[in-house]
Amino acid sequence: MTDVSRLPGAYEHLWDWQLEGSCRQAENSLFFHPSGERGAAHKAREEAAKAVCADCPVRIECRRHALATREPYGVWGGLSEDERHVLLAPRHRQPVA
Incomplete structure (x- = not known):
């Protein structure tokens, strides 16, 4: 039997x-x-999606998931792809030598 x-x-x-x-x-x-x-x-489609997210009872969990997994597509937790990209961008870039 498998343990x-x-x-x-x-x-x-x-x-x-x-x-x-x-x-x-x-x-x-x-x-x-x-x-x-x-x-x-x-813009209209994205704003309509964000309106659904605005009153969502799990918006924060959804947003955390999208940021943690670096979800590349769609509106998640009220954030667009571009908004997530900005939030996840490195704040201090190292100069290229």
Whole structure:
């Protein structure tokens, strides 16, 4: 018989917050831009996604997840791809020798 005593326990508690997300009631396409989307259409879709996030009960957990995993796409926790990129950018860049 296989000894599972050394295996880690269940991790669903780390993901349970996703079940409470306001985004679950919206279309995925609201949070992830289609290829080539630019200008006013991009801004309007992104603002609509952020409006869903604004009242979300798990917005902070979602934001923390996106920043911790460096989620490259979509609106997560009310932050766009570009906003997350700025927050994660190194503050002190070393000069190239």
